[in-house]
Amino acid sequence: MTHQLEITTEVILHATEDNKKIFEPIFDLFQIKEDEFTIEKTLGHYGNTILLAKMTLTKKRAEEFVKKLASKISKTQMDELIENMDAHFEDTTLFLRIGKNEIVRKEISLQQNNAIKIKIKMPIYKKDQISKKYIELLTV
Numbered sequence: 419m420t421h422q423l424e425i426t427t428e429v430i431l432h433a434t435e436d437n438k439k440i441f442e443p444i445f446d447l448f449q450i451k452e453d454e455f456t457i458e459k460t461l462g463h464y465g466n467t468i469l470l471a472k473m474t475l476t477k478k479r480a481e482e483f484v485k486k487l488a489s490k491i492s493k494t495q496m497d498e499l500i501e502n503m504d505a506h507f508e509d510t511t512l513f514l515r516i517g518k519n520e521i522v523r524k525e526i527s528l529q530q531n532n533a534i535k536i537k538i539k540m541p542i543y544k545k546d547q548i549s550k551k552y553i554e555l556l557t558v
Contacts, residue, residue, distance in 0.1 A: 490526035
């Protein structure tokens with residue numbers, strides 16, 4: 419399945435945030451290079467600069483990312499994720515968010531606010547197999 423796996427990561431950085439404090443742990447934890455992110459500059463509601471950093475990984479690199487991500491999620495959070503897996507899907511794409519504050523400490527915590535967005539996409543043709551396939555992916 420790895421040949422069809424795709425990961426997209428999105429990080430929104432506000433002018434008040436230290437980019438290095440957020441990116442360096444990401445580079446470290448997931449063995450990602452700085453040039454793998456594309457950065458788009460935009461303005462917020464009050465004219466402050468906002469950076470939108472995106473990265474897409476496919477195939478083996480995507481599989482490695484998922485393995486590292488899953489290995490860093492606490493057992494309690496992983497159990498909760500598996501129990502509520504259906505709430506994290508749109509079609510066959512799994513949506514996760516990890517806390518930016520925690521990533522600075524090189525920890526992974528599933529969060530909804532002030533989070534790094536992660537989309538994990540793999541083709542699954544039988545709707546009743548979606549949860550099962552993602553649980554297999556995250557628990558290997």
